Amino acid sequence: MRRPRSWSTETRIKALLMAAAIGLTSLTVGTALTQGFLERVQEARILFDNTRSAAENLRADRTEVLLQTLAPSWREVSPGQSGEEIKSADGMVRRFSLDRTAILTALVYHQRYVLVVGLIGFLVAVELAVFLAYSLTRPMKILAWGCEQMRSGRWVRLPPLSRSPYELEALHEAFNEMVDNLQQWQDFQKEAARVERLAALGSVAAAVAHEVKNPLASMRIRLDLLRRGISPQDAEHLAVLGSEVDRLNQTVSQLLTYARPGTPLFGPVDPGEILTWTEQMTASSCRAANIRLLREVEADCPSLWGDAQQLKQVLLNLTLNAVSAQPGGGRVILRAFRHRNGIALSVTDEGTGIPAELLERIFDPFFTTRPEGTGLGLSIVHRIVGGHGGTVSVDTSPEGTTFTVILPATSAEQDKER
Amino acid sequence: MPVLLLQLCAFGAYTLALVFLAGQAFSWKEDRRLFYVGGNRLRPGPMVGTFVATWMSAASILGYTMWLYTDGYVAFTGSVNGWLIGLVLMPFLVRKLRVGRALSLPQWLGDTFEDPRLRVLSALSLLGAYTFYIVIQFRAFGTIVGALLDIKILLASSLVYLFVLYTTFGGLPSVAKSDVLNLAIITGGVALAALTLLNRAGSFSAVHEALRQTTPAMLHPWNQEWSPLVTLLMMLSWGLGVAANPQYAIRLLSARTARDAYTTLALSALIIGGIYVGLTIIGLASFVLLPGVSAASDELAFTDLVQSVLPPLPALGLFLAVLASAVSTANSQLLLAACSLCYDLSPREGRRRADLVAEDRFLFKNRLAIALIATVALFLSQLRLPGILLIGRYSWTVVAICFFLPLYVIRRPRRKELFFPLAAALLLHLFLTVVLGILPELALLPALALEGLLYFSPWRSLR
Ligand SMILES: Nc1ncnc2c1ncn2[C@@H]1O[C@H](COP(=O)(O)OP(=O)(O)O)[C@@H](O)[C@H]1O
Ligand SMILES: [Mg+2]
Numbered sequence: 015m016r017r018p019r020s021w022s023t024e025t026r027i028k029a030l031l032m033a034a035a036i037g038l039t040s041l042t043v044g045t046a047l048t049q050g051f052l053e054r055v056q057e058a059r060i061l062f063d064n065t066r067s068a069a070e071n072l073r074a075d076r077t078e079v080l081l082q083t084l085a086p087s088w089r090e091v092s093p094g095q096s097g098e099e100i101k102s103a104d105g106m107v108r109r110f111s112l113d114r115t116a117i118l119t120a121l122v123y124h125q126r127y128v129l130v131v132g133l134i135g136f137l138v139a140v141e142l143a144v145f146l147a148y149s150l151t152r153p154m155k156i157l158a159w160g161c162e163q164m165r166s167g168r169w170v171r172l173p174p175l176s177r178s179p180y181e182l183e184a185l186h187e188a189f190n191e192m193v194d195n196l197q198q199w200q201d202f203q204k205e206a207a208r209v210e211r212l213a214a215l216g217s218v219a220a221a222v223a224h225e226v227k228n229p230l231a232s233m234r235i236r237l238d239l240l241r242r243g244i245s246p247q248d249a250e251h252l253a254v255l256g257s258e259v260d261r262l263n264q265t266v267s268q269l270l271t272y273a274r275p276g277t278p279l280f281g282p283v284d285p286g287e288i289l290t291w292t293e294q295m296t297a298s299s300c301r302a303a304n305i306r307l308l309r310e311v312e313a314d315c316p317s318l319w320g321d322a323q324q325l326k327q328v329l330l331n332l333t334l335n336a337v338s339a340q341p342g343g344g345r346v347i348l349r350a351f352r353h354r355n356g357i358a359l360s361v362t363d364e365g366t367g368i369p370a371e372l373l374e375r376i377f378d379p380f381f382t383t384r385p386e387g388t389g390l391g392l393s394i395v396h397r398i399v400g401g402h403g404g405t406v407s408v409d410t411s412p413e414g415t416t417f418t419v420i421l422p423a424t425s426a427e428q429d430k431e432r
Numbered sequence: 433m434p435v436l437l438l439q440l441c442a443f444g445a446y447t448l449a450l451v452f453l454a455g456q457a458f459s460w461k462e463d464r465r466l467f468y469v470g471g472n473r474l475r476p477g478p479m480v481g482t483f484v485a486t487w488m489s490a491a492s493i494l495g496y497t498m499w500l501y502t503d504g505y506v507a508f509t510g511s512v513n514g515w516l517i518g519l520v521l522m523p524f525l526v527r528k529l530r531v532g533r534a535l536s537l538p539q540w541l542g543d544t545f546e547d548p549r550l551r552v553l554s555a556l557s558l559l560g561a562y563t564f565y566i567v568i569q570f571r572a573f574g575t576i577v578g579a580l581l582d583i584k585i586l587l588a589s590s591l592v593y594l595f596v597l598y599t600t601f602g603g604l605p606s607v608a609k610s611d612v613l614n615l616a617i618i619t620g621g622v623a624l625a626a627l628t629l630l631n632r633a634g635s636f637s638a639v640h641e642a643l644r645q646t647t648p649a650m651l652h653p654w655n656q657e658w659s660p661l662v663t664l665l666m667m668l669s670w671g672l673g674v675a676a677n678p679q680y681a682i683r684l685l686s687a688r689t690a691r692d693a694y695t696t697l698a699l700s701a702l703i704i705g706g707i708y709v710g711l712t713i714i715g716l717a718s719f720v721l722l723p724g725v726s727a728a729s730d731e732l733a734f735t736d737l738v739q740s741v742l743p744p745l746p747a748l749g750l751f752l753a754v755l756a757s758a759v760s761t762a763n764s765q766l767l768l769a770a771c772s773l774c775y776d777l778s779p780r781e782g783r784r785r786a787d788l789v790a791e792d793r794f795l796f797k798n799r800l801a802i803a804l805i806a807t808v809a810l811f812l813s814q815l816r817l818p819g820i821l822l823i824g825r826y827s828w829t830v831v832a833i834c835f836f837l838p839l840y841v842i843r844r845p846r847r848k849e850l851f852f853p854l855a856a857a858l859l860l861h862l863f864l865t866v867v868l869g870i871l872p873e874l875a876l877l878p879a880l881a882l883e884g885l886l887y888f889s890p891w892r893s894l895r
Contacts, residue, residue: 032451119434126581129440130591133447137594140451144601152792159788173789 023154024147031143039132046128050121058087058112066100074106081108086116153182160189169197208378212393215379220273223266230263268390271327272379278321278401282424285318285350285357286311292329292348296337304343307333312351319424324398325359331391332361332417338384339365339415353420356404360418367410376408395419435744439580442748443591446617446755454599454610463791467603467798468535468771469686474608476687479696481612482604483683484703485760487515488618489565490572493711493757498730500715501737504643504650506663507715512708514667518674519701522684525839526693529685536768537678538776540685541838546847548779553854554834555776558678561827562769563809566596566762570813573758575731580739580751586814592758593810600763600770600802603795604686607763614756619703621753622710625738628746629717636713642720650719662874669873672880673828676836679764714750717741766809770801822872826865829876833857837883853886 021029065084069077081090081100088110091097097109122129153175163170171193172186237256241249289309300307318325329348336346344364351358368376375381377396382389395417399406404421465471474482492511499507534540538558542551574589581588599610633639643650654660674680687693718741725740727733738747774797838850857879864875 036448115434119436122434122437122440123582126436126440126583127587130581130583130587133440133444134587134590134594137447137451137591137598141594141598141601144598156789156792 023151024144027147027150028140028143031146032140035136035139035143039136043129043132046125047121050125051118054087054117054121055112055114058117062088062098062110069100069102071103073104074102077102077106084110086120087113089113089116149178150182153178153186157185157189160193164193169193212379216273219269219379223269223273226266227263227270230259230266234259234263265388265390268388268394272390272394272397278324278398280319280321282317283320283322283325285315285359288322288325288329288359289348289350291326292333295326295330296333299334299337300346303337303341305337305340306345308345308347310347310349310351312349315350315352316357317424318357318421320402320421321398324401325421328395328398328419329359329361331395332419335391335417336361336363336365336415338387339363352423355420356422358418358420360416362414362416364414367412367415368408373408373410377406436581438744439748439751442752443577443755446752447595449613450595450598450610450759453613454602454606462603462795464535464775464794464798466605467795468767468775469682470604470608472686473688474604474683474686474692476692476695476699478608478612479683479687479692480699480703481615482608482760482764483680483696483700484707485611485614485618485757486679486683486764487700487704487761488707488757489761490569490754490758493618493622493754494572494576494730494734496708497711497715498734498737500712501719501725501733504647504716504719505653508712509653510663510666511670514670515674516701516705517667517671518677519697519704521671521675521840522680523694523697525681526684526690526697528839529681530690530693534685536771536776537681537835538772541835542776544838544845545850547851549851550854551776553851553858554831555772557827557830557834559769559772559777559805561831562679562765562772563805563812564823564827565765566769566806566809567812569758569762569765570810572731573755574813575729576735576751576754579732579735589810589813592755592762593806595755595759596762596766597803597806599759600766600806601799603798604764604767607760607767610763611760614760615703617756618753618760619707621749621751621756622707622714624746625742625750625753626710626713626717628742629714629721632741633717633720636717639713639717639720643716646720646723650716665877666873669829669832669876672836672876673832673873676832676834676839677828678831678835679768681835681839682768762809766802766806769805770798773801773805774798826872829861829872829879830858832876833861833879833883836880837887841884842887850887853883856886857883 062084065080069080072080077100089112091109091111093109095109095111097111100108100110156172160170160172171190175183175186234256237252237259241252244252289311293307293309296307333346333348340346340363347360347362349358349360349362351360372383377392378389379393380389381393396406399419399421402421404419407418407420409416409418492515496507496511499511529540532540532543534543536555538551538555541554542548570589570592571585573592574585577583577588577591578585599607630636630639633642640651654663683696684693687696718737721741722737725733725737727736738750742750774794834854837854838845842850860882861872861875861879864870864878865872
């Protein structure tokens, strides 16, 4: 436990309220007692005067009952001591003195409830002070904790306060807003860094691709020319060479698509048509991998606003990934449906999912876990969808993965424009 | 100065001392470990304070003194002796309790036998037992101060109620702090009263001499009505009850080191012994000076007796000692009762590691529970139910049934095997006390025997 360096708020509040309570209690109790005491003394004097004048008219043996009424405020003093005199008609003198202690005793007894209740009131006040201080310091304590958590790199939001002063509530809200902004800022910075990295990569890739593409094209032509008049054995070698060149060409084209996607030609696109096309294009690889491909298009799904060519590419990439995610066979489901932000196209597979630690990187170019992969498929998807003002999201679990692309629907004006 | 004013001033002074010395009630960095067991960092000083002050309850100061006043040394044989046996057993607990990181005795029990049912059962009996214990403290003090100041008992009880609340809200650290003050008042008050009485009666041997001449029966350690066997059984049962009482065990858990725990036990035994000597002097000497005081209840008789045999100042000291002992016993019991309710009986608590916000909420809930239990006890203490005292005695024996065997007898706990014997023992105890009307203290022994028999019996594997 760290020793508090100075007095805590709680101690201060408690001390203040306690001082007030002590002061008030002793003031009222003191006043009540003093006033009561003075009044009782005065009453006793009046009683004494009345008794004295009454006694002056009585014989000594008749005064006894009368004099007893003087108790307990007056005490008879023993002969020879000084005191106030009462004379009876026949000249007998008795002396009395005022018994202040007895008066005070009677007074305290009379006021005992007030005194005890005062004590109880004081205790209640102290306990209230403790809780007041508690309710004030608790939010501050939580705030301090929040700051400490943030410092050690854990994002926290403070729980809403109930029944606290609104200033403290505002403080907590401000903290939460600050955390939100910081978080957004951090996300933004991450995104910016990624974009920068991609741009640099893209320009290098474009340059390399451009340089490679021309030699590749001429190699292809030469190969075709060579094929005529060659022995069957050599023809086989040539065929292999040819397919390798095609593969190289495809990679380079993908790289180019990624690096220079070209300006999209926007127009209304029928989502059903994209799915059909994708199905046709992937039919043979599906058959080879023993995969059943299903297509679900929502009834009268409105058209999208986008570049049909690029969107086909998106669906194709996602579907190919889904196919390669299930080497043992399975199902791939393509869906098109309405979404609150437009139209959604999704590709679902029954593979083993994407490990959480890779999830952040799958959209990065050249990130791949497959030996024959290029790592460009998803980055192209990301770029095209971004160019359309849409979003891609992944939902993955060990039971399967769904990629969902959400794109804007064709609006009424765009329809008219056509 | 009028005696009444003196008394009121003394209560006022006690209030101020408590408020100032208990200090900051809620510490800035508090969590449940700090709240329940002082973060396992209590030092011998506060430990001795809180151990002894908790030990001396209003009921024990008053009950022992008055029993001694009416029956003589039998009171020592029957009660104090037993309590001291309990104290002697306690060092054996220290190592056993401190191996786990439990925050409460029910948790310790549940963890040791890997049986959550045990935790719930023992927490329930603790909650009940301590609530009634607190009722007794409130009532004893309320009656005394009510008679002293000639005010309504409710008002007097509210005063202790507030003292107890104030010290318990801060958890064990604040209970321990205030208990140091309480212990000082208890020892001071008892010593002053005992010395004054010794002075008036001449000396302790003079007291004995006077007793030998007037009522030699009072010097006899065995009662005439009860056979020695019953007295002995009673004593044994008190002893077991004290030894197994979680309010002491939890303090052994809170000590910083095992060594500190042993030191505390040794020092506490000395001080407790001293206080009992003081009370013995008070009981016997006041009998010699003024025999034959009796009243409707022990509390009233005590008030009368003390006011007649002692001058105002020492009498006030003794009354303050009763107040301090009531507060110090009630606050630690209240804390344990709240712990049972909020921690042991709330299944979701303690599973996850709570962050500060959740911890804060949890402690707030504890404070609410403290206020709730104390209020219920205050309410019960005002009902003139005759059976309440008996329920109090009944419930501490139940606690002893829950804890004695696992704390002292069982060396190698076997998983989940205690629940059935424990439940059977509780049922037997219920049967003996309710159906056959045997005193709860006496019924405790056969119940414990059954529990042990069932747990250790060779045919248990048949179940
Ligand atoms: N449907 C899917 N199931 C499992 N993993 C996937 C899926 N789609 C993509 N991935 C992971 O994302 C990585 C990147 O995908 P992508 O960018 O298309 O590159 P490539 O397909 O060339 O590996 C893949 O290597 C794979 O690990
Ligand atoms: Mg791919």
